Amino acid sequence: MNRFEYVRAGTVAEAVGAFGAGARFIAGGTNLLDLMKYEVEKPGRLIDITHLPLKGIEEKDGGLRLGALATNAAVAYDSRVAERYPLLRNAILAGASAQLRNAATTGGNLLQRTRCYYFYDAGTPCNKREPGSGCPAIGGVNRIHAIFGTSDKCIATHPSDMCVALSALDAVVQVNGPDGERSIPFAEFHRLPGNEPEKDTTLKPGEIVVAVDLPEQGFSQNYTYLKLRDRLSYAFALVSVAAALELDGDSIKTARLALGGVAHKPWRNAEAEALLAGKPATRETFAKAADLIVAEAKPQSENGFKIELARRAIVRGLEQAAAGTPQSLSDKRIQ
The missing domain is CATH 3.30.390.50 (CO dehydrogenase flavoprotein, C-terminal domain)
Known part of the structure; x- marks a missing residue:
């Protein structure tokens, strides 16, 4: 693991202001720390956002707003989620382990990286790690890889269970960054690899996820x-x-x-x-x-x-x- 500067942010504005080249936000760290140990990610600065006031689950316009720091366990076991959005609850509980769900956050779940063998192996080429280096999964070991939306640069899959349910529910991601606040429909939040497989999302540099909004319609019966x-x-x-x-x-x-x-x-x-x-x-x-x-x-x-x-x-x-x-x-x- 590389040496890095550690910064603890007390507000969203502080977190955004501390961001720069080579920086990463960290909350639960259930994915980022693994990537750092494997030397896939080598951030020069870690911005700790665990003290931001983003852990709540609140009523919002007939639906629910999930704070970006609400843990997967907190969301899955919230009585309102269980009653009105059981699809989301079941998807969360189908993923990871109880220990990981206690640490992993809503925002982090959206931002987790692929589990492609080659991406995790820093000794092999990978266009997601080093653009232009190649994709050995194409023609290699690719049993777990994508069958839709691939490109000649990348065939990796997104690993989240929670995000599949959020997609079906037409959730909306709320972000804040250097240019202020904006809302991103869930269908537009993640990217297909195209010619830039290193970019997983449509977030701009320095933007941070602050919440995910669930619409009123939760399909709680069927x-x-x-x-x-x-x-x-x-x-x-x-x-x-x-x-x-x-x-x-x-x-x-x-x-x-x-x-x-x-x-x-x-x-x-x-x-x-x-x-x-x-x-x-x-x-x-x-x-x-x-x-x-x-x-x-x-x-x-x-x-x-x-x-x-x-x-x-x-x-x-x-x-x-x-x-x-x-x-x-x-x-x-x-x-």
Whole structure:
């Protein structure tokens, strides 16, 4: 681990003002410290933001505002989240371990880096670490990598479970920075790799996440978070599905569908969601939406299995949501 300067900020303005070249904000540190130990990240300055007044969970415009420093555990076990946004609760509890959820923060969850083998190995080339050095995952070991939204520069996936649910809920990220405050729709917060895979988000230099706003509509009756992984505990998703439906009798009034483990950001397909609207909530309808989504998949040499896995997971997730029987948190096996 490299030597660095440590700064503790007491206000958001102090944190933003302390930012400069080579600086990083740190809160729970559950990802950044790992990256520093592996010498993937070498910040010259760490700005401790744990003393900022951003830990609250408050009512906001009919929805909830999650402070950026609210821990994953605090969000998951908040009674309002459990009652009104159970999709988010289930996604959080499907990820990491209890110990990590007690330390990891809402803002940090949004900003965690990929778990690509090559990204974590400082001895190999990686365009995310060193732009222009290459992507050995392309043609290499890529079983866990993306099948949507890739580029010839990067095929890494975003690792978060929480973000998949936030994407399906159409959350809004509130940030503050040198140019003041701004709101970023969740769909616009994370980036696809394109020609700049080193940039994970649309944050500007020095901007800090201060809150995440949940809209009034929480899909509390018809939802599921389905996570498919190599083992049933403490593993990242090969494919995950956040499905949320608003039903009118046996028909679908509104559908939200986000996938994890398959792209550089939580993956939404507006055309598939529009296809579901107004249709009967049947397996046939769900299969058509799934086929539409996976039709644009571009697998790598070792992850072609994700296409059929995603198709089946989408259908199963929509069936669970329509029936009001979300995936069990205690029994993670997919029946």
